Amino acid sequence: MKNLLVIEGLGVRFRLRDATVHAVSDLDLTVRPGELLAVVGESGCGKSVLAHALLGLLPANALVTGRALLHPARPAAPGPSTQRRTLPRWSSVLPRPAGDRAESRRGSSGWSSRLSRRLRDSAEHQPEGTGAGGGGVGSGGAVDLLACGEKVLARSVRGRRIGLIPQSPATALTVVRTGRRLLAETLTAHGRDPGLAAQVAIEAGLDPADLERYPFELSGGMAQRLATALALATDPPLLIADEPTSGLDRPLVDHTLDLLRRRCDAGAAVLLITHDLAAAERVADTVAVMYASRIVEHRPAADLFRSPAHPYTQALLNALPDRDFTPLPGHPPMLTALPPGCAFAARCPRVSETCATRPSGPVACHHPLVEVPA
């Protein structure tokens, strides 16, 4: 099947006063419709920056290079979800959602507005294609997410073509609106019946009665499920789930993961960013292991968990409480001073002289534990 998202040579650097942080380096990934790709790695390896780069949510000191082509979703998948995806034309004459006006008063720059933009954009309603006349639009309606600019991202990508389940919903929800109001706003803006709010909430595992509460009255787990409901309400062909299960207890974790799995089975693609290896093992089709800003191993989930090829993957799996429960020795390299060769060499038991040169391939290692054909 054709790729939905093709990321080529993605690099993200942050300029600090006295150093440059290499958060993502030379990253290549593809996601197909119906695929659940899990990006896993230690905290601080650049996983979340990847998600934010795709949605143009990085702070102003970020320097982004490379390409990320988002192809149009194929309208072939049968079922009610496809009907919803093709919006009626009249949706463009709907009034702007109230949330939009409230946010714009706060100004257009700064941290708080960037966070709130996540939500506001999920309520954007301009039909696809309008305003997509910039240099970022490639052939066949594909959009280069890194080059198309804020206008295109805001009007036709965020919320519409890419849904985001944010990492910390507490900071991403508009506190002065109840859950029902937030959901209804999003549904209306996308030409759907706002009365579906309760149904969408139930699907995300949230009790409809809790929709009457304001975000600050919700527990962390409930806020997480509300944010999930908001991302799912627009039924986007690509979902980016940034730690969607943090703060949830085990049954709710499983519920959320199964929900993402069902979205995939219905034809959507999911980019699951998580530190939870058990979660990745449960639902992912493919897993990309990230270490010190690079992907070191990208393979089908079953193979990777059965026989990890990269020493780092093996060490990470061995840190699990139901395996060895031992932390990796040493520290990951500082992202301000990445070594020219393999970044894991300093902690690796299989290190040799060749590791001073950078390895490449689906398993970025000169001495993999198992041979993996390219």
Next chain:
Amino acid sequence: MSLVAESVSAGYRGRRVLNGVSLTVAAGETVGLRGPSGSGKSTLVRVLALLHTPDAGHVSLDGVRIEGVRHRVPVSVRTRIAVLFQSPRAASDPRLTLADLIAEPLRAVRRPREGIAARVAELADRVGLTADLLTRRPHAVSDGQLQRACLARALAHRPAYLLCDEATTMLDASTQALVASVITAEQRETGLGVLVVSHDPALLSRWADRVVTVAPPRRSDISAPQPT
């Protein structure tokens, strides 16, 4: 030598969360605490740390009944019970560097100031924070790095009891194992009593000496913990 909650009932604005719950954490042992969402695990931690006043029942530390008076807790008690929270970001002052964060409890008590820098360096080394991270502020480090700083802060006064409220839920496998190993090493050294609140059965069975389950509050009959 133990930290004990005796028949504690507690709640928020009339909503009862804990109903006559008793729990003992003895020195040197690791107790796991599990229970469904909303069963009052965090409330129990807050009661034990004297951050929440129970409606009934009380907390005793090494046989002495302790309580806060209008949120004020004697230094001798405060320095003996430490808490590690789930979200390090919510638990740290964004204006402080990690070094100042770790030094905060040491500076907060009326004790000699010399030696604080050395103690901070020692604690940072113990949790695996490199020197370059110590000059950064919370927004410039990852959750895992910040939680390690919070662990160093919690251990600053060599507490007798450490309460971990879902402290590793947000961490990757390696950082989780590191946090657990640092706490276990401290325990071997000082006889620290540890309470580990977690949803993860694999983690609890690996880490805790015994596991206690809190029943959900909606079942009106009991919410007392039952040993498993």
